[in-house]
Amino acid sequence: MELLKERIRKDGVIKEGNVLKVDSFLNHQMDIALINEMGKEFRRLFPDKSINKILTIEASGIGIACITAQYFNCPVVFAKKTQSINIDGEVYSTQIKSFTHDVIVKKAFLSPEDNILIIDDFLANGCALLGLIDIVKHAGAKIAGAGIVIEKGCQCGGELVRSQGIRVESLAIIDSMD
Numbered sequence: 001m002e003l004l005k006e007r008i009r010k011d012g013v014i015k016e017g018n019v020l021k022v023d024s025f026l027n028h029q030m031d032i033a034l035i036n037e038m039g040k041e042f043r044r045l046f047p048d049k050s051i052n053k054i055l056t057i058e059a060s061g062i063g064i065a066c067i068t069a070q071y072f073n074c075p076v077v078f079a080k081k082t083q084s085i086n087i088d089g090e091v092y093s094t095q096i097k098s099f100t101h102d103v104i105v106k107k108a109f110l111s112p113e114d115n116i117l118i119i120d121d122f123l124a125n126g127c128a129l130l131g132l133i134d135i136v137k138h139a140g141a142k143i144a145g146a147g148i149v150i151e152k153g154c155q156c157g158g159e160l161v162r163s164q165g166i167r168v169e170s171l172a173i174i175d176s177m178d
Contacts, residue, residue, distance in 0.1 A: 001041050001171040007034060008150070008172055018152070020122075020174060026149065027060035027121050035067045038171055042119065042147040043071035045169040050115045051144045053077055055136065057103060057120060057128055064149060065119040072117065077110060079103040079132060092135045105135050112140035123148040123170065126157025133166060145169060 013021040025031040051072050056065035057079045065076045081103055090107040110116070118132050129146055136143050145167035151158050153173040161168050 001038065003034065003037055004149070004172045007031070008174075018154070020150065020152070022150065026064075030063050032067070035064055038064060038149060039068040039071050041171060042068045042117070042169070046072075046117055046145055046147065048115065048144050051117045053110070053114050053116050053141075055079070055105070055110070055116050055118050055132055057081070057132060060121045061119055064121055068117075068119050068147065077105060079105050079135060092138045103131055103135070105139075107139070110136065110139035110141055114139065114141040115144050116141050117144045118146040119148075120146070121149045123151040123157045123161070123168070124155045126155075126160045129157065129161055129168075133161070133164070147171075150174060 007025055008022060011022070011024050015021050023029065025034060052074050054065045054069045054072065054074060054076045055078070056062055056076065058081050062076070062078050065078065069076045092105045092107055092110065116136050118129065118136070120129060123129055133143060143166060146161065146169070148168060148170040149172065151168070151170035151173045153175045158168055158170065
């Protein structure tokens with residue numbers, strides 16, 4: 001997606017430790033017009049009409065998933081990083097190493113009848129995405145694929161997830177952080 005790539009070149013900042021900072025338009029302050037174009041592109045990339053839910057992880061993925069969901073006419077479910085009193089009943093839970101804690105989704109929101117598209121802002125080592133895939137599998141739901149805004153191609157996450165037969169579509173792939 002050329003519009004996104006141009007924005008990364010213009011406003012992205014590389015910080016120590018291979019950190020790509022895009023907080024001015026993606027994951028702190030959000031450029032809604034740009035994210036709207038991303039939602040349209042995810043719809044184009046995943047034309048499957050049976051996708052009936054989008055799954056993401058709190059917090060940065062939520063806005064992107066919500067705008068994308070408009071184009072699929074479906075709800076967004078997000079994995080919470082902490083248990084709260086608002087979540088009653090049974091949950092699917094998985095531990096994500098990059099966060100070193102569990103994320104949870106209430107079981108009532110995912111079922112074997114669901115065809116899930118996972119949406120997230122970044123894919124680096126793959127831990128968050130693999131955790132979401134684990135939750136979908138525990139629910140017995142189908143995984144239509146994963147839509148990623150920015151993939152760090154210089155890290156192993158994309159290759160790791162694709163090797164499991166999961167379709168991953170990234171709008172921008174950063175091959176090097178030079």
